[in-house]
Amino acid sequence: MISLGRRSVALLAAASLLLGGCASEDGGDTGKAASKTIEWWHIQNIEPMLPVWQALATEYQKAHPGITIKVTPLENEAYKAKLTTLTQSGSIPDIFNTWGGGVLQQQIEAGLAKDITADIAPWADTLTPASVQPYQFDGKTYAVPFDVGMVGFWYNKALFAKAGVSEPPTTWTGFLDTVKKLKAAGITPIALGGKDKWPGHYYWAYLAMRVAGLPALKQAGADATFTAPEFVQAGERLKELVDLDPFQKGFLGAGYGTPDGQAALMGSGKAAMELMGQWAPTVQRDSSGTPDGIGDDLAFFPFPAVEGGKGDATDAFGGGGGFAVGKDAPPEAIDFLKFISNLDNQRRAVATGAFLPVVKGAEDAIKDAKLASVSEALGKAAGFQLYLDQAYAPAVGQQVNDSVAELIAGTLGAKEVTEAITETAKNE
Incomplete structure (x- = not known):
């Protein structure tokens, strides 16, 4: 998750060297049923989910003779690079990891990703609405979610008490007062x-959601x-925060x-808050080198409401992961996604602590x-906005990141931020 929004440049060899084919049938003349190989690319290349995904693939194969699930686990950035190379050749795996938004939309427009709306209709209502939204375009669904999460404030209860x-705080004014205290x-x-x-774009994105509302963000993307x-x-509100000098010394570097860095400061108890996704506790612990970060002093609260804003104060900002289906994938690819998405298998994934539930009823597997506090906030969300550097075309998302970074650094004004993003969007 933590590398969402950063774009990779494909520097790899021809796609034909990566895979022989995305789906294969080998009938022969022996009278036996045709065998099929399903190519599955995912980014859970380490514990705890690597063995879980492999186990599910093995179980499915045993229950479906003649079907082989060829699993290709890849590190996040390596995955993006390899997939970019492959898609440029006009090919794509049968099942592949997606974050939705602008990149998936480009794959759809290129005819590479399959519309699976009708295929999953019999069991689509088992999925939580927020988890599916990033993969829906014009009323059609192009991926099955396996994880969902949201960004919010992680805070140190002991430092707050001090x-x-x-x-x-529940309002922006209250948040600024908390910073001052x-x-x-x-x-x-x-x-x-x-x-x-x-990480900085999260502030502007949430403020845009709270001030303008989700429909305005969607329309802005459509109208460029x-x-x-x-x-x-939204930029002016962010500047209110920046003017309080709230960040650690040397934060720009x-x-x-x-x-x-950011997570290490939280994990070592040297900062009171960070705006980050559900993965934050793990990264705080690992970056700071502490066994459990700040332990029970760490808690979570949603981004506050902005007084007078048009957005719903419960709307969540975040993302997750889903599996899209390639244009030439066999029907068994959909059936396999149904298998890994059933309630029991979703509970197995959630129990690892790597994912939050996307299947209704799996909340009881959160340990x-x-x-659980993040999942509870997600459950109350009236709407859901995908990370802006994923929701829009890659160049537009990068411009959001760059322009907001300049605002935070004090080199760009609030209006100039909107003009820079618009200029990039118009040129896409």
């Missing part, structure tokens, strides 16, 4: 990995125009997951109280 803050107590209010840019007054106001 600053005299008894409850997390933390600074007055000599505490760094917010950790930010400014060097990576994508982001200069509406509400989007300018800090990474997200580096030993001296971590912190993840």
